[in-house]
Amino acid sequence: MSIRIFVPSDTTARSLGADQIATLIQAEALSRGIDITLVRNGSRGLLWLEPLIEIETDNGRLGFGPVTSNDVQTLFEQNFYLGQTQHTLCVGLVEQIPYLKNQQRLTFSRAGITDPLSLDDYLEHDGYTGLDNALIMTGQQIVDEVKTSGLRGRGGAAFPTGIKWQTVLDTPDEQKYIVCNADEGDSGTFADRLVMECDPFMLIEGMTIAGLAVGATQGYIYLRSEYPIAHQILTKATETAYQHGYLGSNIRGSQKHFNLEVRLGAGAYICGEETSLLDSLEGKRGLVRAKPPLPAIVGLFGKPTVVNNVLSLAAIPYILNKGGQAYADYGVGRSRGTMPIQLTGNVKYGGLVELAFGISLNKLMNDFGGGTRSGRPLKAVQVGGPLGAYLPENQWDTIIDYEAFSSEQAVLGHGGVVMFDDSVDMGDQARFAMEFCKVESCGKCTPCRIGSTRGVEVIDRIRAGERTESNWQLLEDLCETMVDGSLCAMGSMTPIPVQSVMKFFPDELRHERQE
Amino acid sequence: MKTPGQWQMKNVREIIQQLKEKPGALLPVLHAIQQYIGHIPDNVVPVIADEMLLTRAEVHGVISFYAHFHNHPTGQNIVEICRGEACQSVGCRQLEKHAKNTLNIDYQQTTDCGSITLEPVYCLGNCATGPSIRINDDIHGRVTPERFDELMENCRQHLQEAG
Numbered sequence: 048m049s050i051r052i053f054v055p056s057d058t059t060a061r062s063l064g065a066d067q068i069a070t071l072i073q074a075e076a077l078s079r080g081i082d083i084t085l086v087r088n089g090s091r092g093l094l095w096l097e098p099l100i101e102i103e104t105d106n107g108r109l110g111f112g113p114v115t116s117n118d119v120q121t122l123f124e125q126n127f128y129l130g131q132t133q134h135t136l137c138v139g140l141v142e143q144i145p146y147l148k149n150q151q152r153l154t155f156s157r158a159g160i161t162d163p164l165s166l167d168d169y170l171e172h173d174g175y176t177g178l179d180n181a182l183i184m185t186g187q188q189i190v191d192e193v194k195t196s197g198l199r200g201r202g203g204a205a206f207p208t209g210i211k212w213q214t215v216l217d218t219p220d221e222q223k224y225i226v227c228n229a230d231e232g233d234s235g236t237f238a239d240r241l242v243m244e245c246d247p248f249m250l251i252e253g254m255t256i257a258g259l260a261v262g263a264t265q266g267y268i269y270l271r272s273e274y275p276i277a278h279q280i281l282t283k284a285t286e287t288a289y290q291h292g293y294l295g296s297n298i299r300g301s302q303k304h305f306n307l308e309v310r311l312g313a314g315a316y317i318c319g320e321e322t323s324l325l326d327s328l329e330g331k332r333g334l335v336r337a338k339p340p341l342p343a344i345v346g347l348f349g350k351p352t353v354v355n356n357v358l359s360l361a362a363i364p365y366i367l368n369k370g371g372q373a374y375a376d377y378g379v380g381r382s383r384g385t386m387p388i389q390l391t392g393n394v395k396y397g398g399l400v401e402l403a404f405g406i407s408l409n410k411l412m413n414d415f416g417g418g419t420r421s422g423r424p425l426k427a428v429q430v431g432g433p434l435g436a437y438l439p440e441n442q443w444d445t446i447i448d449y450e451a452f453s454s455e456q457a458v459l460g461h462g463g464v465v466m467f468d469d470s471v472d473m474g475d476q477a478r479f480a481m482e483f484c485k486v487e488s489c490g491k492c493t494p495c496r497i498g499s500t501r502g503v504e505v506i507d508r509i510r511a512g513e514r515t516e517s518n519w520q521l522l523e524d525l526c527e528t529m530v531d532g533s534l535c536a537m538g539s540m541t542p543i544p545v546q547s548v549m550k551f552f553p554d555e556l557r558h559e560r561q562e
Numbered sequence: 563m564k565t566p567g568q569w570q571m572k573n574v575r576e577i578i579q580q581l582k583e584k585p586g587a588l589l590p591v592l593h594a595i596q597q598y599i600g601h602i603p604d605n606v607v608p609v610i611a612d613e614m615l616l617t618r619a620e621v622h623g624v625i626s627f628y629a630h631f632h633n634h635p636t637g638q639n640i641v642e643i644c645r646g647e648a649c650q651s652v653g654c655r656q657l658e659k660h661a662k663n664t665l666n667i668d669y670q671q672t673t674d675c676g677s678i679t680l681e682p683v684y685c686l687g688n689c690a691t692g693p694s695i696r697i698n699d700d701i702h703g704r705v706t707p708e709r710f711d712e713l714m715e716n717c718r719q720h721l722q723e724a725g
Contacts, residue, residue, distance in 0.1 A: 058686075058687060058688055058701050059688055059690065059691050061700075061701065062688050062691065062694065062700075062701040062702050062703035063691060063704065094690040094691055095690065095691075097691070231687060232684065232685055233685065234646025234647040234648045234649070234684065234685040234689060235646070235647060235648045235689050236685075236687070236689065237687040237688065237689055237690070239687075240687040272593075272630045273683060273685065273686055273687065273696070274687060275699040275701075276699075276701075310589065310590065311589065311590075312589075312628075312630075313589060313592070313593070313628030313629070313630035313631055314630035314631075314683070315627065315628050315629065316684055327589065328586050328589075329585075329586040330586040330587055330588030330589055331586075331588070331620075331624060332623050332624055332627040333627060348585060348586070389689065389690070390690065391648040391689035391690045391692075392647065392648040392650075392651035392652065392689065392692070393651040393652050394690065397689070397690025397691065398690055420652065421652075429647055433646070433647060433684075463648075463689070465647045465648045465651055465689070466651060467651045468651070471650075471651065475655075476647070476650075479647070479650070483684065486684070487684065
């Protein structure tokens with residue numbers, strides 16, 4: 048019987064040579080006369096082990112990683128394909144690796160196990176059971192199930208998904224839309240990318256269910272152009288879903304319709320803001336719109352529109368399969384379900400950790416992350432993307448929970464955790480926050496457009512020792528103006544990382560580091 | 563990528579006509595034209611405006627808003643260095659400096675030989691294995707200065723092979 052060998056096809060594995068390794072494995076097997084079936088699976092999210100090559104054995108899948116193309120020869124010499132474990136890269140049975148075993152994977156239950164482009168794989172692993180249930184429910188019943196789950200928007204704003212859907216359901220119109228926000232621009236986040244590259248049918252299923260719930264027949268995935276591999280995989284998966292009657296008219300013989308198109312952004316961070324995204328989808332500059340009206344009432348092309356993040360929509364198939372209560376049974380307080388945390392930056396074991404809300408940041412960074420990659424002391428942690436606070440050591444006990452983070456003037460956002468060791472210059476980081484806003488501001492409102500430019504200048508003056516005290520005061524005022532006066536979260540949150548540096552690392556902002 | 567003269571306006575019109583009925587078609591149209599020509603030359607702006615019943619200002623406004631669209635020819639390879647915080651924490655500032663020094667260009671510039679255009683990018687989603695760069699549609703992780711030099715050498719060789 049043919050031996051199944053798995054080589055991941057996601058961006059991270061490929062960025063470390065997975066394609067070349069796949070080619071070498073095939074060539075080596077051919078020259079040795081070994082019958083193998085090479086599967087390009089998704090990633091397990093254990094990214095420090097990528098490329099993580101797996102072999103199917105009677106006991107489960109055996110892993111080898113991180114493999115480089117130089118290792119392929121020795122892997123064969125040591126009979127890795129027969130399940131021999133003596134190679135130094137052998138990590139044992141993959142599902143027994145504590146990093147993976149200690150997670151609670153609801154959304155990422157299939158990631159890395161299946162071939163992302165195989166509909167059969169998807170169906171064999173519980174795929175489309177949620178849709179089957181939704182097809183025999185009313186829109187209101189589906190929305191109620193989502194409300195029961197307690198799911199809140201995973202893009203960062205944490206607005207209750209069920210309530211958003213209810214608004215769209217209750218707004219009568221012949222045309223409504225489901226828009227998936229796949230403009231995952233926050234540095235330190237890649238969970239959306241993993242969903243799209245490792246389990247695209249889950250997102251398609253979630254959007255289809257959303258369409259059934261609110262009465263929308265057209266969906267768009269607005270994908271950032273920085274994700275070329277996700278684009279290829281999503282496009283192919285969408286075609287397959289159409290071919291097999293999971294998209295289009297008369298879905299699974301139900302007389303219900305849902306069409307889906309993948310649209311590519313063009314390198315603008317602001318288009319992750321939902322109203323800017325809608326303008327971009329309409330073919331315009333991605334300028335932020337004033338709210339109200341809410342997109343749920345006046346959204347894409349002026350029609351009622353659900354705009355949800357990839358992770359929110361990806362949670363839907365589970366909720367409709369197992370029930371909203373099963374999802375709500377995970378979590379703490381008002382943060383229900385699981386949160387896919389992304390451990391990134393200067394981290395030893397970087398990757399995706401999906402757990403119920405309630406674990407402490409410290410536990411994540413140490414028990415899972417294993418500390419810094421450099422081995423130097425950890426100094427600061429930025430959670431929630433470029434608009435998130437830099438947390439000093441005394442805040443690392445904060446638990447992963449929307450309310451716990453906001454009580455620390457921090458944001459959980461999309462769940463990205465970026466770790467910095469003691470070589471970081473926090474003054475540089477504060478400056479970068481303003482610089483980033485200067486580059487990415489849509490320009491519509493003054494506090495954001497001009498405030499960010501002035502912010503960079505004021506920080507430069509402070510760091511050059513120019514009238515430090517009065518410029519410090521000016522920076523405080525500027526931050527306040529941006530928070531209070533900006534139209535959207537870009538301008539109003541840019542001060543968060545700056546203020547956290549001013550509060551917790553003031554000396555590094557006052558004085559330029561001496562090399 | 564095409565040099566001037568290797569593309570034809572009638573093909574541009576065809577691209578526009580194929581896509582313009584899509585709701586909100588301008589971004590798909592611009593992507594398709596950039597895919598065809600390599601950039602979006604100024605003289606196609608009036609054609610797009612004409613075909614899509616938009617003003618030139620609207621079309622120009624969209625092209626200039628998005629970092630991904632270029633209104634001038636780029637090098638054979640577009641090399642993007644990730645400037646996101648996750649990459650900063652593992653040395654992208656040093657990599658950035660190294661790249662500018664060794665290529666002898668700044669961001670948004672092209673090497674004299676025409677093989678490389680350097681661009682900043684704000685996150686490639688490869689944040690656990692940075693510093694990351696993107697060369698056309700290929701993303702590379704854990705890029706040290708030495709690895710960067712190797713990759714740039716490949717870019718130059720491809721250009722030489724292509725003549």
